[in-house]
Amino acid sequence: MSDVKKLSRRQFVVAVGALGASASSGGMSWYPAESARPLNASIKVDLAAIEPGQMLVETWRGRPVYMLHRTAKILALLTEEEHLLDPLSAKSKQPDFAQNRFRAPKGKELYLIVFGVCTHLGCAPQFVLNELEGRSGFFCPCHGSMYDLSGRVYKGSKAPANLEVPPYRYLDEYIVEIG
Numbered sequence: 001m002s003d004v005k006k007l008s009r010r011q012f013v014v015a016v017g018a019l020g021a022s023a024s025s026g027g028m029s030w031y032p033a034e035s036a037r038p039l040n041a042s043i044k045v046d047l048a049a050i051e052p053g054q055m056l057v058e059t060w061r062g063r064p065v066y067m068l069h070r071t072a073k074i075l076a077l078l079t080e081e082e083h084l085l086d087p088l089s090a091k092s093k094q095p096d097f098a099q100n101r102f103r104a105p106k107g108k109e110l111y112l113i114v115f116g117v118c119t120h121l122g123c124a125p126q127f128v129l130n131e132l133e134g135r136s137g138f139f140c141p142c143h144g145s146m147y148d149l150s151g152r153v154y155k156g157s158k159a160p161a162n163l164e165v166p167p168y169r170y171l172d173e174y175i176v177e178i179g
Helices: 009-024 072-079
Strands: 043-046 055-060 063-069 111-115 126-128 137-139 168-170 175-178
Touching: 043 055, 111 175
Parallel strands: none
Antiparallel strands: 043 175, 055 063, 063 111, 126 137, 168 175
């Protein structure tokens, strides 16, 4: 038999009233903690602050977002497609505007915005820009997966898909809203 004490109607009403008073006085909240609220919020980033050939990392929903300011020389390197698993991002879940070799909206090809999370096991790929040797891109230190400067995975990598493009939109020429 259960040892649970049965409450009288009066005790139940008093307990529920005390709970309500506690909630209304700030002792208890039905809303998420202040520190958890920004996780769902979008972020705005000024891409003009990123120097050509440099990358900025921000965090959205607890995941790193890589923002790379590509140069004309970098864009010229993106023609090699026979070594890529999914050159136009048709096989992986990507926004429609990212299903091209630049993986960016038309007219905004100088900026790459992707999640900095390897699609194999979730490690953080390292950005390497070595124009002299032509070995540039994102390299995952965990299991050696390689992505080009558009975040497209090379054939033979353990990663099954291109780096994911987060939902984003341009608010003006350089301000982008992620989320």
